[in-house]
Amino acid sequence: MxxxxxxxxxxxxxxxxATSFQSNSFVAAEDGGSIFVERVAAFVRLHKGLDxxxxxxxxxxxxxxxxxxxxxxxxxxxxxxxxxxxGDVFTPVVAARFRAILRDAFTGPDGANIRRTLKEGDPVTLxxxxxxxxYPENAPLVTMPPTLLRRLPSLPMxxxxxxxxxxxxxxxxxxxxxxxxxxxxVPAAP
Amino acid sequence: MRAFRGLILSAAVAASVSLYGQQLAxxxxxxxxxxxxxxxxxxxxxxxxxVGALMQKSRGTFPFDFVITLGDNIYGGNSAKDYRNKFxxxxxxxxxxxxxxxxxLGNHDSPTQRDYKAxxxxxxxxxxxxxxRTQFFALDSSYMSPEQLSWLVKELQASDADWKVCYFxxxxxxxxxxxGSAVELRLVLEPILIxxxxxxxxxxxxxxxxxxxxxxxxxxxxxxxxxxLRKGDLKTNTGLTALGYDRDRSFMIVAIVDDTxxxxxxxxxxxxxxxxxxxxxxxxx
Numbered sequence: 001m002x003x004x005x006x007x008x009x010x011x012x013x014x015x016x017x018a019t020s021f022q023s024n025s026f027v028a029a030e031d032g033g034s035i036f037v038e039r040v041a042a043f044v045r046l047h048k049g050l051d052x053x054x055x056x057x058x059x060x061x062x063x064x065x066x067x068x069x070x071x072x073x074x075x076x077x078x079x080x081x082x083x084x085x086x087g088d089v090f091t092p093v094v095a096a097r098f099r100a101i102l103r104d105a106f107t108g109p110d111g112a113n114i115r116r117t118l119k120e121g122d123p124v125t126l127x128x129x130x131x132x133x134x135y136p137e138n139a140p141l142v143t144m145p146p147t148l149l150r151r152l153p154s155l156p157m158x159x160x161x162x163x164x165x166x167x168x169x170x171x172x173x174x175x176x177x178x179x180x181x182x183x184x185x186v187p188a189a190p
Numbered sequence: 191m192r193a194f195r196g197l198i199l200s201a202a203v204a205a206s207v208s209l210y211g212q213q214l215a216x217x218x219x220x221x222x223x224x225x226x227x228x229x230x231x232x233x234x235x236x237x238x239x240x241v242g243a244l245m246q247k248s249r250g251t252f253p254f255d256f257v258i259t260l261g262d263n264i265y266g267g268n269s270a271k272d273y274r275n276k277f278x279x280x281x282x283x284x285x286x287x288x289x290x291x292x293x294x295l296g297n298h299d300s301p302t303q304r305d306y307k308a309x310x311x312x313x314x315x316x317x318x319x320x321x322x323r324t325q326f327f328a329l330d331s332s333y334m335s336p337e338q339l340s341w342l343v344k345e346l347q348a349s350d351a352d353w354k355v356c357y358f359x360x361x362x363x364x365x366x367x368x369x370g371s372a373v374e375l376r377l378v379l380e381p382i383l384i385x386x387x388x389x390x391x392x393x394x395x396x397x398x399x400x401x402x403x404x405x406x407x408x409x410x411x412x413x414x415x416x417x418x419l420r421k422g423d424l425k426t427n428t429g430l431t432a433l434g435y436d437r438d439r440s441f442m443i444v445a446i447v448d449d450t451x452x453x454x455x456x457x458x459x460x461x462x463x464x465x466x467x468x469x470x471x472x473x474x475x
Contacts, residue, residue: 059270062306062308063273063274063278064270066302066306067268067270070302113377116374117372117373120360120369120370137300141297143297143360144332144334144335146335147374147377147378154335173302174301
């Protein structure tokens with residue numbers, strides 16, 4: 001009887017472990033997953049630390065105070081990351097993983113819908129994105145295709161992915177500061 | 191039975207909101223959930239102010255308590271001046287009267303709007319709240335992440351509201367020539383809406399008004415003309431449209447009482463563009 005219990009417990013634990021591995025396959029993979037997670041976590045620590053250190057924003061209205069806080073955080077992030085370079089997060093190994101994911105997504109059964117979503121927003125021609133630039137305040141955000149988001153590793157709420165042209169951009173949500181850029185991420189249209 | 195139901199609906203329409211809303215006082219207890227719907231409004235131009243003024247005027251006879259926004263709340267900038275000229279001033283009288291605004295984000299909106307107190311988002315890009323027996327789900331359709339979808343499933347599963355209303359920016363169905371239906375979003379979102387009994391969905395993005403023919407039992411509306419306007423953008427051959435209006439700006443007012451949702455759509459000049467009633471199916475929850 002006790003042996004049966006052990007067998008059942010082992011089966012349950014194995015199934016749970018398999019599920020966990022599948023849902024976090026990017027994180028668990030040797031080829032870049034842990035590097036990506038570490039670099040993202042380091043950025044979030046920086047963001048939170050700088051945010052916590054900001055003096056109380058000044059302004060007569062709540063909107064003025066909100067905008068003042070955002071601008072102060074933007075300046076602080078850019079200053080703290082003045083040595084940041086393209087590829088700090090999307091290291092060569094991580095970049096190869098992301099490009100493979102994007103290639104599979106764009107050439108797979110969801111590919112046509114993904115391209116349609118990207119075109120469907122209010123397309124604007126944006127200049128090439130550079131690390132530590134600020135995503136143009138007046139430009140609309142390109143909608144991130146939901147089936148693509150399903151394939152990419154999850155991000156903490158401080159960060160989001162955006163596709164600009166053929167680049168995958170990793171962007172700070174609060175400040176619009178570009179954290180990293182992956183060039184040639186999107187396969188050329190067929 | 192059908193004739194009886196038609197009679198009930200006719201009576202509900204007759205007792206529904208109207209532009210100058212004389213019959214509203216006859217709506218039965220309990221207190222209705224009354225709200226207005228605006229989308230794509232944050233231009234800061236005269237038309238937005240005119241719509242805002244008419245919304246305020248309509249409160250005289252249809253005293254809605256809150257407004258849901260369908261995104262593109264503040265176009266073209268994120269300064270304090272933008273917030274003032276494109277939101278606080280056009281709706282000043284309503285804000286001063288205690289009308290609450292519950293925003294969702296569009297593709298022209300800074301995600302930092304989630305922290306703007308007057309939008310009541312509580313620092314979240316997607317959130318839910320309940321009014322009476324109606325639960326509202328405001329989603330961020332520009333970034334429909336797996337986390338957001340999981341959250342929505344969890345919240346819908348837990349909901350015991352009679353009415354479940356979702357709103358977000360990109361329309362799952364649309365006859366717009368410029369944008370059209372957000373097909374990919376529909377593939378991931380609509381099965382959840384169907385499975386968990388969402389009855390009504392409001393979206394913007396298109397700069398016009400469109401009431402779609404019900405899809406899979408869900409009533410879809412596009413109300414993205416409260417500031418912007420794309421005249422003549424409605425295609426007539428999609429087979430999706432129950433009624434469309436793309437000649438002027440517009441907004442909606444909605445009342446939910448028991449099993450009946452009554453809506454009316456008004457143009458910038460006060461013309462009644464559309465009106466009707468949606469009945470909650472018996473046992474639908």
